[in-house]
Amino acid sequence: MRFAHRLSTAFHIALAAALLACAASPDRTAGKDSSAGKTFKVALLTPGPISDHSWNGGAYQGLLRVRDSLGASVSHIQTKTPAEFEEQFRQYGAQGYDLVIGHGFEFQDAAKRVGPDFPHTVFVTTSGTTFGDNVAGIAFAFADASYLAGILAGSMTHSDTIGVIGGTEIPPVRESFEAFARGAKSVKPGIVMLTSYIGNWDDVSAGKEQALAQIERGADIIFQNADAAGLGVFQAARESKRALVIGSNANQNGVAPDVTIGSVVIDLPHAFLTVAREVKEGHFKGRVIELGTKDDVVTLVLNPTMEPRIPAATLRLVDSLSTEMHAGRFTTAVNAAR
Numbered sequence: 001m002r003f004a005h006r007l008s009t010a011f012h013i014a015l016a017a018a019l020l021a022c023a024a025s026p027d028r029t030a031g032k033d034s035s036a037g038k039t040f041k042v043a044l045l046t047p048g049p050i051s052d053h054s055w056n057g058g059a060y061q062g063l064l065r066v067r068d069s070l071g072a073s074v075s076h077i078q079t080k081t082p083a084e085f086e087e088q089f090r091q092y093g094a095q096g097y098d099l100v101i102g103h104g105f106e107f108q109d110a111a112k113r114v115g116p117d118f119p120h121t122v123f124v125t126t127s128g129t130t131f132g133d134n135v136a137g138i139a140f141a142f143a144d145a146s147y148l149a150g151i152l153a154g155s156m157t158h159s160d161t162i163g164v165i166g167g168t169e170i171p172p173v174r175e176s177f178e179a180f181a182r183g184a185k186s187v188k189p190g191i192v193m194l195t196s197y198i199g200n201w202d203d204v205s206a207g208k209e210q211a212l213a214q215i216e217r218g219a220d221i222i223f224q225n226a227d228a229a230g231l232g233v234f235q236a237a238r239e240s241k242r243a244l245v246i247g248s249n250a251n252q253n254g255v256a257p258d259v260t261i262g263s264v265v266i267d268l269p270h271a272f273l274t275v276a277r278e279v280k281e282g283h284f285k286g287r288v289i290e291l292g293t294k295d296d297v298v299t300l301v302l303n304p305t306m307e308p309r310i311p312a313a314t315l316r317l318v319d320s321l322s323t324e325m326h327a328g329r330f331t332t333a334v335n336a337a338r
Contacts, residue, residue: 040280041097042066043075045088047104048201050076052228055201058250059103059126062272069273070280085110093118099279101126101272105170111135122279126271127172131286138271141292142172143179144325145264146223147332148300148318149246150183152261153221154191155314156244157184163194163219165210165233167201167226176248176264179332180223187314194219198229207232215243221261224248234259244306253303261310262302271297293325 042063050060060076067074075097077088085107092100093114099122102111108130111123115135128137153162162184164177181193194217196210207229211222215236222237224230225248234256237243247255247263271291278284291297300318307315324330 040070040072040276041074041095042070042072042099042276043077043088043092043097043101045077045079045085045100045102045107047079047106048227049078052201052231053250053252053255054230054247055227055249056103058266058268059101059272061250062268062270063101065269065273066276070276072276072280082106082110086114089114089123090117093121093123097121099124099276101275102128105172108137122284124275126268127170129288131288133286134284136275136284136286136289138275138289138291140172140266140271140298141290141294141331142176142264142266142298143332144293144330145298145300146176146179147183148321148325149223149262149264150180150185151187151318151321152183152300152310152314153180153223153246154184154187155311156261156309157188157191157221159218159220160188160190161192161194161218161220163196163211163214163222165196165198165207165214165222165224165226165230167198167229169197173225176225177223182332187317192218198226201227201229203229204232204235208236211236211243212240215240219243221246223264231255251301253301257303257305260303261306262300265299265301267297267299293322294328296326 044059044063046056046059048056050056063074063076066072079085079088085102089100089110102125105127107125108128111125112130115123115132119134122134124136126138129139130137164180166173184191194214198206198210207226211233214222221244222233223246224233234245237245237259238256245260247260249266251265252263253260321330
């Protein structure tokens with residue numbers, strides 16, 4: 001009897017476990033609805049610290065926007081080397097992340113190599129042109145707003161010498177500097193532009209040294225695109241009291257408002273949310289996603305405290321060209337051909 005009782009008890013336990021397992025199993029015939037309860041997971045890799053008030057800080061704000069707007073579970077890692085780019089891409093792919101963003105031109109090769117191995121994860125690189133079935137690049141039309149910044153510089157310089165300082169000489173930065181020069185020369189053809197690259201994106205002291213060197217050579221307006229290292233440019237301008245700065249990537253007008261004319265801003269939260277929504281809703285297609293002035297993603301944002309120092313005619317010109325760019329009737333490519 002004790003044996004029969006034990007057998008009966010074991011049978012009922014097994015039956016209960018089977019029923020629970022059935023209840024917990026996803027409905028394999030339910031199609032898209034079967035994953036309705038799945039957590040949407042998004043990861044971000046940045047090449048530098050998110051405290052830079054620029055490129056990386058804006059990306060982190062974009063990650064938070066995705067978290068808050070789409071209820072995503074998010075993760076962020078700062079990477080240093082190409083080997084780390086690929087390693088972290090693979091780790092996030094293995095962990096079942098839905099979307100992984102490599103924030104920068106330099107992440108493209110890693111995304112291209114890793115993408116085919118994790119077909120259920122979407123890999124996106126910013127400032128990129130690489131794409132595949134589950135790989136996309138976001139190309140920001142940064143040059144148009146940089147052209148407008150050049151018009152400001154050309155109109156406001158007293159020395160007829162301006163400068164640009166970048167982290168490293170990657171194509172998106174070089175192209176923005178070329179557009180900046182075209183904008184400046186459109187209002188002052190004989191202007192001289194000094195160009196410096198720090199060699200990295202993190203060394204604030206080196207950024208300051210490069211800026212001071214340009215100021216000594218007569219530059220009284222400097223456009224910087226150097227992430228954390230660019231903070232040194234603001235320091236140099238404040239200490240020298242002989243130069244003004246134009247910020248980049250994020251709205252840097254508050255970093256040093258007494259010396260900042262404005263910022264060429266990329267609305268990374270808007271860009272990231274646009275792509276993340278595509279992925280979550282199942283509409284994503286691998287391609288180069290072009291976002292710029294006409295999409296309200298890249299804009300020139302003036303520092304209100306500095307506007308009184310900008311010539312009225314320059315403000316009207318910048319406003320007019322901004323309207324034309326937004327409507328798609330004017331680009332720096334058109335201007336370059338003139």
